Amino acid sequence: EAGVAQSPRYKIIEKRQSVAFWCNPISGHATLYWYQQILGQGPKLLIQFQNNGVVDDSQLPKDRFSAERLKGVDSTLKIQPAKLEDSAVYLCASSLQRGQGRDTEAFFGQGTRLTVV
Amino acid sequence: AQKITQTQPGMFVQEKEAVTLDCTYDTSDPSYGLFWYKQPSSGEMIFLIYQGSYDQQNATEGRYSLNFQKARKSANLVISASQLGDSAMYFCAMRGRDTDKLIFGTGTRLQVFP
Numbered sequence: 538e539a540g541v542a543q544s545p546r547y548k549i550i551e552k553r554q555s556v557a558f559w560c561n562p563i564s565g566h567a568t569l570y571w572y573q574q575i576l577g578q579g580p581k582l583l584i585q586f587q588n589n590g591v592v593d594d595s596q597l598p599k600d601r602f603s604a605e606r607l608k609g610v611d612s613t614l615k616i617q618p619a620k621l622e623d624s625a626v627y628l629c630a631s632s633l634q635r636g637q638g639r640d641t642e643a644f645f646g647q648g649t650r651l652t653v654v
Numbered sequence: 655a656q657k658i659t660q661t662q663p664g665m666f667v668q669e670k671e672a673v674t675l676d677c678t679y680d681t682s683d684p685s686y687g688l689f690w691y692k693q694p695s696s697g698e699m700i701f702l703i704y705q706g707s708y709d710q711q712n713a714t715e716g717r718y719s720l721n722f723q724k725a726r727k728s729a730n731l732v733i734s735a736s737q738l739g740d741s742a743m744y745f746c747a748m749r750g751r752d753t754d755k756l757i758f759g760t761g762t763r764l765q766v767f768p
Contacts, residue, residue, distance in 0.1 A: 570756065579658075579745055579758035580699070593755055626697060635754050638706065642689055643756055645699035 539563065541646035543629050549652045555617035558649045562610070562631030568592075569606055570643060571614050572628040580628055586612065587635060619653045626650050656681045658746050658759035665764050667736045674721070675731040675744050675762045683750030688729040690720065693743040693761070702744075705729060736766045 542561040550556050562569050567588050572580035583602065585592040588609035597604070601620070606612040616623055630643040657680040667673035679688065690702040705713045705720045713720045721730040733740055746759045 572758075579760045582755055582757065585755065628699065630699070630756075632756075636749075636751065638687070641687060641749065642701045642704055643699075644701065645691075647696070647698045650697075 541629055541631055541644055543627075543646035543649055545649055546647065547650050547652075549654060550619055552621055552653050553618040555615065556619055556651065557616075558614045558627050558629075558651075560612045560614070560629030560646060562612070562629070563644055566631035566633055566644075567609070568632045568635050568643075569612050570628075570630040570632075571604055571612070572630065574626045574628055574648070576625070583614070592635070616651075619651075621653050624651055624653045656683070656686075656748055656750055656755065656757050658748055658757060660746055660759035660762050662762045663760075665762055667733075667764065667766055669738060669766055669768050670735055672732060672734045673736055673764065675733070675746075675764065677729045677731065677746030677759060679727050679729060679746070679748050681748065681750050685751040687749050688720070688722070689747040689749070689756070690718070690729075690731045691745045691747060691758075692740075693745060695742070699745070703731070733764075738766050738768065740764060741766045 569586045571583045574580040583597045584594040586606045589606045604614045626648040628648045630645040632643045633640040659678045686707045688705045692700045703715045703718045719732045743761045745761045749756045
């Protein structure tokens with residue numbers, strides 16, 4: 538079974554530029570997450586989708602971040618304009634379902650390491 | 655609000671010894687799930703073990719076991735017979751029934767030495 542695919546793996550941009558990340562979840566996984574992991578910290582949830590609807594985006598800085606999940610499969614996360622503090626690893630994850638239970642564990646991609654200079 | 659606390663920034667253990675990584679949590683949800691993930695230096699998050707709040711027995715997966723003490727709101731990870739490849743960051747995470755967010759602690763860096 539193929540895992541969660543993310544691209545690019547690395548990105549360096551100047552502040553005020555825009556950037557987009559792409560994620561392809563595991564086939565059949567209805568729930569998709571985007572996390573931001575700043576160096577030395579745990580992942581912080583930015584947005585959670587159930588199919589193509591948003592479940593939670595309370596911690597997404599909506600003035601600069603946007604995300605979409607077309608047709609309930611692939612997802613893109615965009616930052617425009619980027620700030621220095623956006624430097625982090627952006628992790629995409631998917632799970633078979635929400636709630637509790639053995640099938641609710643999230644499977645993660647390798648992440649995109651963003652450096653804003 | 656949900657919260658995960660990992661109070662050990664770093665831990666050392668000798669190869670073949672057992673080690674316990676601490677995790678405490680706070681939630682008002684009556685039903686919730688607890689997860690542990692491993693993050694090697696390569697960056698990917700690897701799922702290790704799951705414990706449901708209503709599970710009667712502590713979860714085990716190979717060399718990993720979860721010491722779940724519901725009254726104390728703790729979900730410590732026990733790694734038996736440590737291996738050099740266990741050196742990594744370890745994150746405790748929780749999802750509640752009502753909030754449904756998967757939230758993470760700050761992690762513990764484990765180093766296994768020969």
